[in-house]
Amino acid sequence: MELKKQMQISMLLTLAVVISIIESFFPVFNNLIPGFKLGLANAVVLFALFVFSFKDAVYISFLKVLLVGILRTGLFSVTFFFSLSGAVLSILMMGFFKTSDKFSIIGISIVGAVFHGVGQILFATFYMESYKILNIIPLIILISIPSGIVVGILSKKIVLHYREDFA
Amino acid sequence: MNKYDFFMIFILFSLSLVFYFILNSGASASIALVKYDGEIIKEIDLSKPGSNLYEVQGANGKVVIETLDGKIRVIEETSPYNICSKMGWSSSESDIIVCLPNKVVIELVSTEVDTIIY
Numbered sequence: 609m610e611l612k613k614q615m616q617i618s619m620l621l622t623l624a625v626v627i628s629i630i631e632s633f634f635p636v637f638n639n640l641i642p643g644f645k646l647g648l649a650n651a652v653v654l655f656a657l658f659v660f661s662f663k664d665a666v667y668i669s670f671l672k673v674l675l676v677g678i679l680r681t682g683l684f685s686v687t688f689f690f691s692l693s694g695a696v697l698s699i700l701m702m703g704f705f706k707t708s709d710k711f712s713i714i715g716i717s718i719v720g721a722v723f724h725g726v727g728q729i730l731f732a733t734f735y736m737e738s739y740k741i742l743n744i745i746p747l748i749i750l751i752s753i754p755s756g757i758v759v760g761i762l763s764k765k766i767v768l769h770y771r772e773d774f775a
Numbered sequence: 776m777n778k779y780d781f782f783m784i785f786i787l788f789s790l791s792l793v794f795y796f797i798l799n800s801g802a803s804a805s806i807a808l809v810k811y812d813g814e815i816i817k818e819i820d821l822s823k824p825g826s827n828l829y830e831v832q833g834a835n836g837k838v839v840i841e842t843l844d845g846k847i848r849v850i851e852e853t854s855p856y857n858i859c860s861k862m863g864w865s866s867s868e869s870d871i872i873v874c875l876p877n878k879v880v881i882e883l884v885s886t887e888v889d890t891i892i893y
Contacts, residue, residue, distance in 0.1 A: 632856075642858040681855050686834075686876050715780035722787065732873060737813025738880045740871050743798045749791035753784060760776075 616774055617656070617664055624652040624672040629680060646755050650720050653699065654763040658713055659774050662703040669699045686735070690728055697727030713767060717760030721752040802868040804883035807847050809840065812878050821845045821866075821883075833877030840881070852877055 609617075628649040649672060657665035673688070673695045681687040701723040702716050711719070725748035733741045809817040809831050817831050821842055828850075829840040839851035846864040852874055859874035865883060872881040 642862045643856065685855075686878075687855055690875060710777075710779040711783065712777050712780050714776045715783055718780070718783065718787070732875055736810070736873060736875070736878060736880045738810060738871070738873075738882060740882050741873060741880070743869055743871065746791040746795035746798060749787055750795065753787060757784075 613660075617660070617668065620652050620656055621668050621671050621675070624649045624668055625675045625679070627652065628672060628676050632680065644751060644755075647721055647724060647759055648762070650698070650717065650724070651759050651763040651766060654702070654713055654717055654720065654759070655766055655770075657699075657702060657706060657716070658763075658767050659771055662706070665703070666699050669695050689735075690731055693731035694724040694728040697730070698724035712760075713764045714757060714760030717763055718753060718756030721756030721759065722749050725749070725752050799867065799869045802885055803845060803866055804868045804870070805845075805886045806884050807840075807842070808882045808884060810880045810882065819847065821847060831879060833874060833879045835877050838874060838877055838879050847872070847881065847883070849874060849881070852879075 631645050631648055653665050653669045653672075656668050673692050674683070676691065677683045677685070677688040681691070698720045702720045705711055705719045706716050726745060729741060729745055729748060733739060805821055807819040807821055808815050809819065809829075811831065811833065817829060819827075819829055819840065819842060822845065823842065824844070827842045829842070831838050831840065833852060835853040837851070838849060841848055841850050843864075846866040848862070848864045849860045849872055852860055854874065854876040859872050859877075859879075862872060865872055865881075868883055868885045870883045874880070
């Protein structure tokens, strides 16, 4: 990896980690649905996915979970694996849906938001051994649609504005 | 946003809405099953009048549960975000309280379902 790109990716990674941590300090949405976040850090992953490549987006997404784990929740804690399962399913599905070349960045953002939630629920189901947890999936999808749209619109603006600087 | 995005939103929205209403029948629960690591460790009768406190052992320490007139909530537990105690009251058969870091889950069931379980 050349130095310039290495620095760009490090910068994006830092941004994603900082956004993630700041977002966890504001429990605004927690009052509506416990544990719910807008997922603004996904804008950074989307940026990497659309400006760089799938590989770089996976890299940022994975390292973000690792760093937030070290800084906030503790590495290899339950919360860490909970975040990791959401992030892994989210980035894989975003990459998969992007290969179709049919959806815009907003559509891909919704895919990311939906599968982030679904990934976490699947982990919780297996971890807690309670299949009733799966009942939450429809609600998770319903709230992921608006948050995915908001993050998607934001990502679209960021990509349009900064694409040249990162080329 | 293009037409495929709209199509996807439409499909996701309508499917989840349909499943949401199928799963959330709204019937009120009569029994709460407290599970730790998949095993039932306590059965709480929700019809017991007044405020009742129960204590179970979670992965991070004790989890204090309160019931009041058919409703149930977690009032004390140790976890990074305290999501399950911030959730508040649950009373419907479709509700579930998940204390992930504590590995404790409270499933609400009605007596009819209960007879099927045993």
